[in-house]
Amino acid sequence: MTASEDGTTILFAELGARWRAVAYGPLLCLLVLILELVTAAQVHWFALIFCAALIAGFVVLQVIAGQRHVSVELTPVALREGTETLPLASIDAVLPERDEDSRDDEDWESARSLGELSGVPRRRAGIGLRLVGGELVQAWAKDHRGLRAALTAALGETDKVTRTEETEDSENGADR
Structure with a gap:
């Protein structure tokens, strides 16, 4: 880091x-x-x-x-792919990698690519993301496994922070 x-x-x-x-x-x-x-x-x-x-x-x-x-940057609050920045709070899940043995494409492989490019840039691999509204998008990176691991860890930390804030609100009586 x-x-x-x-x-x-x-x-x-x-x-x-x-x-x-x-x-x-x-x-x-x-x-x-x-x-x-x-x-x-x-x-x-x-x-x-x-x-x-x-x-x-x-x-x-x-x-x-x-x-x-074609640059990628992941912070604890946002994922930037090229010129597009996506808040981590809007990401619901990181979808599993494509099964190499399967003949069928995953649904996320035909989804919109993040950034302003028309697709996943050359020499980069896509990563399926499901957004909070249910929309599927593709993040991408050369080291797609590294980005997937960092993104999964960051989303786990975001969930912990959200759960902690919810717990503190309910203990303080904010939800009454």
Whole structure:
């Protein structure tokens, strides 16, 4: 568990993309430059610098988009999937994993995916959630088992807090 910038505890987090990816294109161009210098071939200074800057610029855009739309963060009060934040109080249950031996799809596999994307992002697996109103949705993560465990634990803690508050209210006579 770590703490976010605003002080809330983060139970689970996945970045959508990493900044180190920006360096891959320029490093490849640097390697080509070194090869051209070593082999005494014509050195394409302008082309290599231009390509390094162009590749880095495009990857910066992809990293920003990945961190905005494909990141996951679970706190004790909310689950954020991309740009959508779902309060834990609105989650009724975490549904079981898909049975790999079954030929039938689970109902939650055709449900709406959380976030503003049209479906579960590539290289991520869906997790079925039943909301308080009965609606089914899909949460998603690369480490879907880790998110499932953290989400189940967080919902268990939320239930304990709710039960404790209800008990205190009834003991204080608030329900009379």
